[in-house]
Amino acid sequence: MKFGGTSMAGTERIRRVANIVRAQAVGRNGEANEVAVVVSAMAGETDRLVNFCREANALYDPAEYDVVVSSGEQVTSGLLALTLQSLGHKARSWLGWQLPVKTEGAHAKARIASIDAPDMVARLEAGEIAVVPGFQGITDEGRISTLGRGGSDTSAVAVAAAVKADRCDIYTDVDGVYTTDPRIVAKARKLKAVTYEEMLELASVGAKVLQTRSVGLAMKAGVRIQVLSSFVDDGAALADDLPGTLIVSDEEMDQMVERGEMERQLVTGIAHDKNEAKVILTRVPDKPGAVAHIFEPLADASINVDMIIQNVGRDKGETDVTFTVPQADLARAQALLEDRREEIGFNRIITDSKIAKISVVGVGMKSHAGVASTMFRALSDRGINIQAISTSEIKVSVMIDEDETELAVRVLHTAYGLDAEE
Numbered sequence: 001m002k003f004g005g006t007s008m009a010g011t012e013r014i015r016r017v018a019n020i021v022r023a024q025a026v027g028r029n030g031e032a033n034e035v036a037v038v039v040s041a042m043a044g045e046t047d048r049l050v051n052f053c054r055e056a057n058a059l060y061d062p063a064e065y066d067v068v069v070s071s072g073e074q075v076t077s078g079l080l081a082l083t084l085q086s087l088g089h090k091a092r093s094w095l096g097w098q099l100p101v102k103t104e105g106a107h108a109k110a111r112i113a114s115i116d117a118p119d120m121v122a123r124l125e126a127g128e129i130a131v132v133p134g135f136q137g138i139t140d141e142g143r144i145s146t147l148g149r150g151g152s153d154t155s156a157v158a159v160a161a162a163v164k165a166d167r168c169d170i171y172t173d174v175d176g177v178y179t180t181d182p183r184i185v186a187k188a189r190k191l192k193a194v195t196y197e198e199m200l201e202l203a204s205v206g207a208k209v210l211q212t213r214s215v216g217l218a219m220k221a222g223v224r225i226q227v228l229s230s231f232v233d234d235g236a237a238l239a240d241d242l243p244g245t246l247i248v249s250d251e252e253m254d255q256m257v258e259r260g261e262m263e264r265q266l267v268t269g270i271a272h273d274k275n276e277a278k279v280i281l282t283r284v285p286d287k288p289g290a291v292a293h294i295f296e297p298l299a300d301a302s303i304n305v306d307m308i309i310q311n312v313g314r315d316k317g318e319t320d321v322t323f324t325v326p327q328a329d330l331a332r333a334q335a336l337l338e339d340r341r342e343e344i345g346f347n348r349i350i351t352d353s354k355i356a357k358i359s360v361v362g363v364g365m366k367s368h369a370g371v372a373s374t375m376f377r378a379l380s381d382r383g384i385n386i387q388a389i390s391t392s393e394i395k396v397s398v399m400i401d402e403d404e405t406e407l408a409v410r411v412l413h414t415a416y417g418l419d420a421e422e
């Protein structure tokens with residue numbers, strides 16, 4: 001079971017969570033369940049800690065950033081263990097370094113390499129509830145690491161895989177995965193099931209209900225994920241009976257469609273992402289190797305580049321190159337590029353954080369034409385200007401002005417026939 005930030009925000013909420021966890025552990029008809037719980041920091045806490053790091057040092061050392069930002073989960077894991085104990089249930093916390101959750105790769109966006117938890121498994125079997133702080137792990141050098149924002153979902157799936165759980169229930173503040181963010185579109189519809197492939201794509205383009213890596217890991221390890229809400233009345237049904245959203249394989253989806261439980265749609269969902277920034281390098285030499293010079297240093301610094309456009313060359317063998325990076329990495333990216341101004345040979349560097357990426361996702365596009373043109377037409381009818389486009393087999397994304405995000409998502413939701421009936 002995993003509980004997100006809003007579910008853990010304060011003593012009262014944690015008490016509710018403890019009740020849900022205890023009910024699941026006690027089970028039905030005397031059939032107890034072994035339960036490991038992964039928790040997030042209280043809502044807003046990680047943002048607060050990130051700000052402290054920025055104030056301390058704008059170009060912060062990611063290893064020390066991890067020390068600071070991982071602390072929010074340490075607090076909530078201890079508090080949930082204490083609350084479970086106060087309800088009379090055996091419980092203890094297992095910090096990332098204690099379990100241990102071994103990670104590899106860059107600090108602040110580390111990947112889980114392995115979880116080997118024989119001690120925790122033994123205590124689970126003895127009926128003790130394990131409370132694991134999400135988001136954190138330990139590097140080979142014995143330093144604290146974190147998994148990137150939203151990483152507690154990935155911690156939960158990794159723990160579920162490590163203990164071979166029957167299911168990984170992700171409790172959040174909405175009762176499932178919707179056709180788009182239900183906080184933006186009131187007519188969004190809850191989906192009974194989504195395939196791993198579509199959920200992976202939706203998450204990677206901004207549907208933050210699940211962290212992208214958690215879905216990739218679940219797909220690989222065959223972990224059954226259910227998304228559901230922790231905001232339920234006391235004494236409500238166990239997760240086994242709640243109508244959340246299941247993340248399923250293609251085969252399972254086919255069976256659901258055959259049984260008439262799901263309908264096939266061309267577009268499954270729409271996501272938006274306001275966390276990227278646009279970088280334009282002007283008058284880059286239009287010759288072999290120029291683009292490699294730009295992107296190599298960014299890759300070496302583990303900065304993810306997303307949309308890339310290189311204009312056709314203009315006079316004097318020069319061209320403009322536009323791309324997006326996560327806003328959190330913009331300052332570092334800009335500094336790296338400035339340092340290499342001579343080598344790359346650009347004239348100006350222009351940045352813009354006021355952009356958004358809007359994406360439509362669906363496996364139906366593999367076999368149907370016209371999905372992109374519907375998108376372009378619907379946006380142009382509302383006067384929304386498209387600054388860049390990128391596509392994959394099951395997705396079309398456009399970059400637009402950030403102020404038009406909500407309007408664009410609503411317009412597209414209607415254009416693809418996803419609105420719930422009144």
Ligand code: ADP
Pocket residue numbers: 003004005006007040150171172173174176177178179180181182183206207208209210269
């Ligand atoms: P948690 O703190 O529980 O991890 P998050 O804030 O990370 O919760 O994720 C839940 C939020 O994801 C919801 O409140 C909702 O606004 C947002 N969201 C975005 N896209 C979707 C979607 N397609 N379906 C459901 N929720 C979505």
Ligand code: ASP
Pocket residue numbers: 004005040041046047072134135148149150151152153
């Ligand atoms: N607390 C971390 C964050 O806000 C991890 C998580 O909640 O999933 O990003």
Ligand code: MG
Pocket residue numbers: 004150153208209210211
């Ligand atoms: Mg989250």
